[in-house]
Amino acid sequence: MSQQDVGSGENKLETAISYLLIVGVVVSVILEAIGITLYYGTHGNVQISQNPTVFINGKDFFAFIIYQTQHLFGAQNAILFMTLGLIILMLTPYIRAITSVVYFALEKNRKYVFITLFVLVVLTLSLALH
Amino acid sequence: MLDMVTLLLISVAVGLVGSLTGLGGASILTPILVFAGFPVKEAVACGMVAIIATSSGSASTYVKERIANIKLAMYLEMFTIIGAIVGATITVLIAPVFLYFLFAAFLLTSFINIRSSFNKYVPPEKQDGLSKWLGLEGSYYDQAHDKVVKYKGTNSLLGGLGMFVAGIAAGMLGIGAGAFKVIVHEKVLKVPAKVSTATSNFIIGMTALAGVSVYLFSGLLNLTLMAPMAVGVTIGAVAGGRMLNRIHDRNLKILFLVIVVLLIIQMLYKGVTAL
Numbered sequence: 542m543s544q545q546d547v548g549s550g551e552n553k554l555e556t557a558i559s560y561l562l563i564v565g566v567v568v569s570v571i572l573e574a575i576g577i578t579l580y581y582g583t584h585g586n587v588q589i590s591q592n593p594t595v596f597i598n599g600k601d602f603f604a605f606i607i608y609q610t611q612h613l614f615g616a617q618n619a620i621l622f623m624t625l626g627l628i629i630l631m632l633t634p635y636i637r638a639i640t641s642v643v644y645f646a647l648e649k650n651r652k653y654v655f656i657t658l659f660v661l662v663v664l665t666l667s668l669a670l671h
Numbered sequence: 672m673l674d675m676v677t678l679l680l681i682s683v684a685v686g687l688v689g690s691l692t693g694l695g696g697a698s699i700l701t702p703i704l705v706f707a708g709f710p711v712k713e714a715v716a717c718g719m720v721a722i723i724a725t726s727s728g729s730a731s732t733y734v735k736e737r738i739a740n741i742k743l744a745m746y747l748e749m750f751t752i753i754g755a756i757v758g759a760t761i762t763v764l765i766a767p768v769f770l771y772f773l774f775a776a777f778l779l780t781s782f783i784n785i786r787s788s789f790n791k792y793v794p795p796e797k798q799d800g801l802s803k804w805l806g807l808e809g810s811y812y813d814q815a816h817d818k819v820v821k822y823k824g825t826n827s828l829l830g831g832l833g834m835f836v837a838g839i840a841a842g843m844l845g846i847g848a849g850a851f852k853v854i855v856h857e858k859v860l861k862v863p864a865k866v867s868t869a870t871s872n873f874i875i876g877m878t879a880l881a882g883v884s885v886y887l888f889s890g891l892l893n894l895t896l897m898a899p900m901a902v903g904v905t906i907g908a909v910a911g912g913r914m915l916n917r918i919h920d921r922n923l924k925i926l927f928l929v930i931v932v933l934l935i936i937q938m939l940y941k942g943v944t945a946l
Contacts, residue, residue, distance in 0.1 A: 566724070566727045587674045588895075589674065590895045595893055596890050596893055620894060624894065627720065630720065631880060633876065634880045641745055657745050660745060663881070667756060667882075668881070
Protein backbone atom coordinates (compact mmCIF):
# COMPACT_ATOMS: atom_id res chain seq x y z
CA MET A 542 0.00 0.00 0.00
CA SER A 543 1.47 3.33 -1.02
CA GLN A 544 1.65 6.49 1.07
CA GLN A 545 -1.16 8.05 -0.97
CA ASP A 546 -3.48 5.07 -0.48
CA VAL A 547 -3.04 5.29 3.27
CA GLY A 548 -3.78 9.00 3.26
CA SER A 549 -6.88 8.94 1.08
CA GLY A 550 -8.24 5.75 2.64
CA GLU A 551 -8.10 7.09 6.16
CA ASN A 552 -9.47 10.46 5.16
CA LYS A 553 -13.11 9.36 5.16
CA LEU A 554 -12.74 7.60 8.47
CA GLU A 555 -11.11 10.64 10.00
CA THR A 556 -13.86 12.95 8.76
CA ALA A 557 -16.65 10.62 9.92
CA ILE A 558 -15.17 10.15 13.39
CA SER A 559 -14.36 13.83 13.60
CA TYR A 560 -17.97 14.94 13.03
CA LEU A 561 -19.32 12.29 15.35
CA LEU A 562 -17.01 13.34 18.17
CA ILE A 563 -17.72 17.02 17.65
CA VAL A 564 -21.50 16.45 17.78
CA GLY A 565 -21.21 14.20 20.86
CA VAL A 566 -18.95 16.58 22.75
CA VAL A 567 -20.96 19.71 21.86
CA VAL A 568 -24.27 18.10 22.87
CA SER A 569 -22.72 16.84 26.10
CA VAL A 570 -21.28 20.26 26.99
CA ILE A 571 -24.61 21.99 26.25
CA LEU A 572 -26.50 19.50 28.45
CA GLU A 573 -24.00 19.93 31.30
CA ALA A 574 -24.16 23.73 31.01
CA ILE A 575 -28.00 23.62 31.07
CA GLY A 576 -27.76 21.32 34.11
CA ILE A 577 -25.51 23.77 35.98
CA THR A 578 -27.81 26.70 35.10
CA LEU A 579 -30.90 24.78 36.25
CA TYR A 580 -29.09 23.80 39.43
CA TYR A 581 -28.48 27.48 40.12
CA GLY A 582 -32.18 28.13 39.39
CA THR A 583 -33.37 25.58 41.96
CA HIS A 584 -30.71 25.96 44.63
CA GLY A 585 -29.83 29.67 44.29
CA ASN A 586 -26.10 28.82 44.39
CA VAL A 587 -23.49 26.83 42.45
CA GLN A 588 -21.85 25.10 45.42
CA ILE A 589 -20.56 21.59 44.71
CA SER A 590 -22.95 19.31 46.61
CA GLN A 591 -22.22 16.19 48.68
CA ASN A 592 -25.92 15.31 48.82
CA PRO A 593 -26.54 11.64 47.87
CA THR A 594 -28.94 12.73 45.09
CA VAL A 595 -26.03 14.14 43.03
CA PHE A 596 -24.15 10.81 43.06
CA ILE A 597 -24.64 8.22 40.36
CA ASN A 598 -25.14 4.55 41.17
CA GLY A 599 -25.62 1.70 38.75
CA LYS A 600 -24.68 -1.85 37.90
CA ASP A 601 -22.90 -1.81 34.57
CA PHE A 602 -22.66 0.88 31.90
CA PHE A 603 -25.44 -0.48 29.69
CA ALA A 604 -27.81 -1.18 32.61
CA PHE A 605 -27.04 2.35 33.81
CA ILE A 606 -28.06 3.88 30.45
CA ILE A 607 -31.26 1.82 30.30
CA TYR A 608 -32.17 2.73 33.90
CA GLN A 609 -31.50 6.44 33.33
CA THR A 610 -33.54 6.61 30.12
CA GLN A 611 -36.46 4.85 31.85
CA HIS A 612 -36.38 7.23 34.81
CA LEU A 613 -35.59 10.41 32.92
CA PHE A 614 -38.56 12.45 33.99
CA GLY A 615 -38.66 11.37 37.59
CA ALA A 616 -35.41 13.13 38.44
CA GLN A 617 -34.81 16.81 39.15
CA ASN A 618 -34.25 18.69 35.90
CA ALA A 619 -30.70 19.78 36.80
CA ILE A 620 -29.65 16.20 37.65
CA LEU A 621 -31.41 14.90 34.55
CA PHE A 622 -29.48 17.17 32.18
CA MET A 623 -26.15 16.50 33.93
CA THR A 624 -26.72 12.71 33.74
CA LEU A 625 -27.67 12.83 30.06
CA GLY A 626 -24.57 14.91 29.33
CA LEU A 627 -22.42 12.36 31.14
CA ILE A 628 -23.93 9.43 29.22
CA ILE A 629 -23.31 11.13 25.87
CA LEU A 630 -19.75 12.02 26.86
CA MET A 631 -19.04 8.44 27.92
CA LEU A 632 -20.48 7.15 24.67
CA THR A 633 -18.06 9.19 22.50
CA PRO A 634 -15.02 6.91 22.89
CA TYR A 635 -17.27 3.85 22.63
CA ILE A 636 -18.86 5.06 19.42
CA ARG A 637 -15.38 5.92 18.17
CA ALA A 638 -14.40 2.26 18.53
CA ILE A 639 -17.60 1.11 16.76
CA THR A 640 -17.10 3.57 13.87
CA SER A 641 -13.56 2.31 13.36
CA VAL A 642 -14.73 -1.32 13.06
CA VAL A 643 -17.44 -0.37 10.57
CA TYR A 644 -15.09 1.71 8.48
CA PHE A 645 -12.37 -0.92 8.21
CA ALA A 646 -15.08 -3.52 7.42
CA LEU A 647 -16.31 -1.35 4.54
CA GLU A 648 -12.71 -0.96 3.38
CA LYS A 649 -12.37 -4.76 3.56
CA ASN A 650 -9.18 -4.25 5.53
CA ARG A 651 -9.33 -7.52 7.47
CA LYS A 652 -6.21 -6.80 9.49
CA TYR A 653 -7.72 -3.65 10.96
CA VAL A 654 -11.22 -5.12 11.29
CA PHE A 655 -9.65 -7.71 13.59
CA ILE A 656 -7.65 -5.10 15.50
CA THR A 657 -10.56 -2.68 16.00
CA LEU A 658 -12.98 -5.53 16.78
CA PHE A 659 -10.62 -6.76 19.48
CA VAL A 660 -10.59 -3.28 21.08
CA LEU A 661 -14.39 -3.02 20.83
CA VAL A 662 -14.99 -6.46 22.39
CA VAL A 663 -12.62 -5.79 25.31
CA LEU A 664 -14.17 -2.35 25.84
CA THR A 665 -17.70 -3.80 25.76
CA LEU A 666 -16.78 -6.55 28.24
CA SER A 667 -15.13 -4.07 30.60
CA LEU A 668 -18.30 -1.95 30.55
CA ALA A 669 -20.71 -4.86 30.86
CA LEU A 670 -18.99 -6.93 33.54
CA HIS A 671 -19.29 -4.85 36.71
CA MET B 672 -14.73 24.48 49.04
CA LEU B 673 -14.76 25.23 45.35
CA ASP B 674 -17.96 26.23 43.62
CA MET B 675 -18.94 24.98 40.15
CA VAL B 676 -17.98 28.21 38.32
CA THR B 677 -14.46 28.31 39.82
CA LEU B 678 -13.98 24.61 39.05
CA LEU B 679 -15.17 25.21 35.50
CA LEU B 680 -12.54 27.95 35.00
CA ILE B 681 -9.76 25.79 36.48
CA SER B 682 -10.86 22.94 34.20
CA VAL B 683 -10.57 25.16 31.10
CA ALA B 684 -6.90 25.79 31.96
CA VAL B 685 -6.28 22.10 32.73
CA GLY B 686 -7.99 20.99 29.50
CA LEU B 687 -5.79 23.37 27.52
CA VAL B 688 -2.55 22.13 29.08
CA GLY B 689 -3.71 18.50 28.98
CA SER B 690 -4.45 18.59 25.28
CA LEU B 691 -1.25 20.46 24.39
CA THR B 692 0.94 17.94 26.17
CA GLY B 693 -1.05 14.73 25.71
CA LEU B 694 -1.19 14.35 29.50
CA GLY B 695 -4.96 14.11 29.51
CA GLY B 696 -5.65 16.51 32.37
CA ALA B 697 -6.74 14.09 35.10
CA SER B 698 -3.25 13.87 36.55
CA ILE B 699 -3.46 17.63 37.12
CA LEU B 700 -7.15 17.95 38.08
CA THR B 701 -7.19 15.08 40.57
CA PRO B 702 -4.52 16.63 42.88
CA ILE B 703 -6.25 20.03 42.62
CA LEU B 704 -9.54 18.51 43.80
CA VAL B 705 -7.84 16.67 46.65
CA PHE B 706 -6.10 19.94 47.61
CA ALA B 707 -9.53 21.65 47.62
CA GLY B 708 -10.78 19.12 50.16
CA PHE B 709 -12.67 16.56 48.10
CA PRO B 710 -12.33 12.82 48.91
CA VAL B 711 -9.54 11.30 46.80
CA LYS B 712 -11.70 8.53 45.32
CA GLU B 713 -14.32 11.03 44.23
CA ALA B 714 -11.60 13.15 42.62
CA VAL B 715 -10.16 10.13 40.80
CA ALA B 716 -13.61 9.06 39.55
CA CYS B 717 -14.39 12.51 38.15
CA GLY B 718 -10.84 12.74 36.78
CA MET B 719 -11.52 9.72 34.57
CA VAL B 720 -14.49 11.59 33.08
CA ALA B 721 -12.18 14.56 32.49
CA ILE B 722 -9.87 12.25 30.50
CA ILE B 723 -12.73 11.28 28.21
CA ALA B 724 -13.66 14.96 27.74
CA THR B 725 -10.03 15.90 26.93
CA SER B 726 -9.67 13.00 24.55
CA SER B 727 -12.90 13.51 22.60
CA GLY B 728 -12.64 17.31 22.71
CA SER B 729 -9.12 17.47 21.30
CA ALA B 730 -9.16 14.37 19.09
CA SER B 731 -12.03 15.87 17.12
CA THR B 732 -9.73 18.71 16.11
CA TYR B 733 -6.61 16.58 15.55
CA VAL B 734 -8.49 14.01 13.54
CA LYS B 735 -9.98 16.73 11.35
CA GLU B 736 -6.54 18.18 10.70
CA ARG B 737 -5.30 14.62 10.12
CA ILE B 738 -2.45 14.62 12.60
CA ALA B 739 -3.61 11.59 14.63
CA ASN B 740 -2.78 8.25 13.00
CA ILE B 741 -5.86 6.06 13.47
CA LYS B 742 -4.22 2.79 12.42
CA LEU B 743 -1.41 3.40 14.88
CA ALA B 744 -3.95 4.41 17.54
CA MET B 745 -6.13 1.31 17.15
CA TYR B 746 -3.16 -1.07 16.98
CA LEU B 747 -1.73 0.38 20.21
CA GLU B 748 -5.11 0.50 21.94
CA MET B 749 -5.23 -3.34 21.84
CA PHE B 750 -2.31 -3.35 24.27
CA THR B 751 -3.37 -0.34 26.36
CA ILE B 752 -6.87 -1.55 27.08
CA ILE B 753 -5.65 -4.96 28.33
CA GLY B 754 -3.00 -3.17 30.41
CA ALA B 755 -5.67 -0.93 31.97
CA ILE B 756 -7.69 -3.94 33.12
CA VAL B 757 -4.57 -5.62 34.57
CA GLY B 758 -3.60 -2.34 36.28
CA ALA B 759 -6.98 -1.86 37.92
CA THR B 760 -6.76 -5.42 39.27
CA ILE B 761 -3.30 -4.74 40.75
CA THR B 762 -4.60 -1.58 42.48
CA VAL B 763 -7.23 -3.60 44.29
CA LEU B 764 -4.47 -5.83 45.73
CA ILE B 765 -1.83 -3.29 46.91
CA ALA B 766 -1.72 -0.58 49.62
CA PRO B 767 -2.60 2.94 48.37
CA VAL B 768 0.68 4.49 49.60
CA PHE B 769 2.63 2.61 46.91
CA LEU B 770 0.57 4.33 44.28
CA TYR B 771 2.00 7.79 45.04
CA PHE B 772 5.60 6.58 44.63
CA LEU B 773 4.75 4.57 41.54
CA PHE B 774 3.11 7.68 40.14
CA ALA B 775 6.28 9.73 40.79
CA ALA B 776 8.57 7.01 39.40
CA PHE B 777 6.42 6.70 36.34
CA LEU B 778 6.63 10.42 35.64
CA LEU B 779 10.38 10.49 36.35
CA THR B 780 11.05 7.95 33.60
CA SER B 781 9.34 10.17 31.08
CA PHE B 782 11.48 13.13 32.21
CA ILE B 783 14.75 11.24 31.61
CA ASN B 784 13.71 9.97 28.19
CA ILE B 785 12.36 13.16 26.70
CA ARG B 786 15.55 15.24 26.88
CA SER B 787 17.01 13.97 23.64
CA SER B 788 13.84 14.51 21.62
CA PHE B 789 14.33 18.27 21.27
CA ASN B 790 15.90 17.55 17.89
CA LYS B 791 14.15 17.72 14.53
CA TYR B 792 12.17 14.66 13.41
CA VAL B 793 14.27 12.14 11.52
CA PRO B 794 12.35 9.14 10.10
CA PRO B 795 13.76 5.70 10.99
CA GLU B 796 16.12 4.33 8.33
CA LYS B 797 14.44 0.92 8.29
CA GLN B 798 10.88 -0.08 9.05
CA ASP B 799 10.52 -3.55 10.58
CA GLY B 800 8.31 -6.22 8.97
CA LEU B 801 5.41 -6.00 11.42
CA SER B 802 5.17 -2.19 11.14
CA LYS B 803 5.22 -2.47 7.36
CA TRP B 804 2.51 -5.16 7.48
CA LEU B 805 0.41 -2.92 9.74
CA GLY B 806 0.90 0.03 7.36
CA LEU B 807 2.14 2.31 10.14
CA GLU B 808 3.05 5.38 8.12
CA GLY B 809 1.56 8.70 7.18
CA SER B 810 2.11 12.39 6.65
CA TYR B 811 0.77 15.64 8.05
CA TYR B 812 1.04 19.33 7.32
CA ASP B 813 3.12 21.16 9.91
CA GLN B 814 1.84 24.75 10.11
CA ALA B 815 4.70 25.99 12.30
CA HIS B 816 7.34 24.86 9.78
CA ASP B 817 5.07 25.26 6.71
CA LYS B 818 5.80 21.83 5.25
CA VAL B 819 4.43 18.33 4.92
CA VAL B 820 6.16 15.90 7.26
CA LYS B 821 6.22 12.26 6.11
CA TYR B 822 6.85 9.63 8.75
CA LYS B 823 7.10 5.89 9.30
CA GLY B 824 6.57 3.95 12.48
CA THR B 825 8.89 1.11 13.46
CA ASN B 826 9.45 -1.32 16.39
CA SER B 827 5.70 -1.89 16.64
CA LEU B 828 5.92 -5.01 18.82
CA LEU B 829 8.12 -3.26 21.38
CA GLY B 830 5.88 -0.20 21.11
CA GLY B 831 2.87 -2.40 21.82
CA LEU B 832 4.53 -3.79 24.95
CA GLY B 833 5.34 -0.22 26.03
CA MET B 834 1.68 0.66 25.61
CA PHE B 835 0.71 -2.36 27.69
CA VAL B 836 2.82 -0.87 30.51
CA ALA B 837 1.18 2.53 29.90
CA GLY B 838 -2.20 0.84 30.19
CA ILE B 839 -1.22 -0.80 33.50
CA ALA B 840 -0.21 2.61 34.88
CA ALA B 841 -3.45 4.16 33.61
CA GLY B 842 -5.54 1.48 35.29
CA MET B 843 -3.56 1.61 38.53
CA LEU B 844 -3.34 5.36 38.93
CA GLY B 845 -6.60 6.44 37.36
CA ILE B 846 -4.85 8.65 34.81
CA GLY B 847 -4.67 8.68 31.02
CA ALA B 848 -0.91 7.91 31.15
CA GLY B 849 -0.62 10.18 28.12
CA ALA B 850 2.88 11.32 29.16
CA PHE B 851 4.26 7.81 29.02
CA LYS B 852 2.43 7.02 25.78
CA VAL B 853 3.94 10.06 24.06
CA ILE B 854 7.41 8.77 25.04
CA VAL B 855 6.70 5.30 23.62
CA HIS B 856 5.44 6.83 20.37
CA GLU B 857 8.47 9.08 19.94
CA LYS B 858 11.28 6.92 21.31
CA VAL B 859 10.24 3.41 20.33
CA LEU B 860 7.86 3.81 17.41
CA LYS B 861 9.78 6.85 16.10
CA VAL B 862 6.81 8.97 15.07
CA PRO B 863 6.96 12.81 15.22
CA ALA B 864 6.00 14.63 18.45
CA LYS B 865 2.76 16.09 17.12
CA VAL B 866 1.53 12.79 15.69
CA SER B 867 2.42 11.21 19.01
CA THR B 868 0.46 13.75 21.09
CA ALA B 869 -2.57 13.62 18.78
CA THR B 870 -2.56 9.80 18.64
CA SER B 871 -2.21 9.60 22.42
CA ASN B 872 -5.17 11.96 22.89
CA PHE B 873 -7.17 9.82 20.49
CA ILE B 874 -6.80 6.62 22.53
CA ILE B 875 -6.81 7.83 26.15
CA GLY B 876 -10.59 8.26 25.97
CA MET B 877 -11.14 4.59 25.17
CA THR B 878 -8.69 3.47 27.87
CA ALA B 879 -10.36 5.79 30.42
CA LEU B 880 -13.81 4.49 29.53
CA ALA B 881 -12.65 0.93 30.26
CA GLY B 882 -11.45 2.11 33.67
CA VAL B 883 -14.15 4.62 34.58
CA SER B 884 -16.97 2.11 35.11
CA VAL B 885 -15.17 0.71 38.17
CA TYR B 886 -15.33 4.11 39.88
CA LEU B 887 -18.66 5.15 38.41
CA PHE B 888 -20.63 2.26 39.77
CA SER B 889 -19.05 2.42 43.17
CA GLY B 890 -21.25 5.49 43.67
CA LEU B 891 -18.28 7.85 43.47
CA LEU B 892 -19.38 10.03 40.60
CA ASN B 893 -20.58 13.41 41.85
CA LEU B 894 -22.58 15.14 39.12
CA THR B 895 -22.01 18.64 40.53
CA LEU B 896 -18.26 17.95 40.41
CA MET B 897 -18.29 16.21 37.05
CA ALA B 898 -20.49 18.69 35.13
CA PRO B 899 -18.23 21.79 35.48
CA MET B 900 -15.14 19.60 34.88
CA ALA B 901 -16.58 18.14 31.69
CA VAL B 902 -17.61 21.56 30.35
CA GLY B 903 -14.34 23.27 31.31
CA VAL B 904 -11.98 20.51 30.18
CA THR B 905 -13.79 20.19 26.85
CA ILE B 906 -13.56 23.91 26.12
CA GLY B 907 -9.87 23.90 27.10
CA ALA B 908 -9.15 20.76 25.07
CA VAL B 909 -10.83 22.09 21.92
CA ALA B 910 -8.86 25.35 22.25
CA GLY B 911 -5.66 23.33 22.87
CA GLY B 912 -6.32 21.16 19.83
CA ARG B 913 -6.59 24.27 17.69
CA MET B 914 -3.35 25.68 19.09
CA LEU B 915 -1.31 22.47 18.76
CA ASN B 916 -0.51 22.81 15.10
CA ARG B 917 0.76 26.37 15.58
CA ILE B 918 3.17 25.72 18.45
CA HIS B 919 6.77 24.70 17.74
CA ASP B 920 7.79 21.33 19.18
CA ARG B 921 10.37 22.92 21.45
CA ASN B 922 7.78 25.03 23.27
CA LEU B 923 5.59 21.98 23.62
CA LYS B 924 8.45 20.02 25.16
CA ILE B 925 9.30 22.75 27.67
CA LEU B 926 5.67 22.98 28.74
CA PHE B 927 5.65 19.18 29.02
CA LEU B 928 8.81 19.12 31.19
CA VAL B 929 7.55 21.81 33.58
CA ILE B 930 4.31 19.91 34.14
CA VAL B 931 6.10 16.59 34.66
CA VAL B 932 8.43 18.14 37.28
CA LEU B 933 5.49 19.68 39.18
CA LEU B 934 3.62 16.38 39.14
CA ILE B 935 6.64 14.45 40.45
CA ILE B 936 7.05 16.88 43.39
CA GLN B 937 3.34 16.73 44.14
CA MET B 938 3.17 12.92 44.14
CA LEU B 939 6.34 12.49 46.24
CA TYR B 940 4.88 14.92 48.77
CA LYS B 941 1.63 13.00 48.90
CA GLY B 942 3.48 9.70 49.22
CA VAL B 943 5.74 10.89 52.06
CA THR B 944 2.83 12.43 54.02
CA ALA B 945 0.81 9.22 53.59
CA LEU B 946 3.58 7.02 55.12
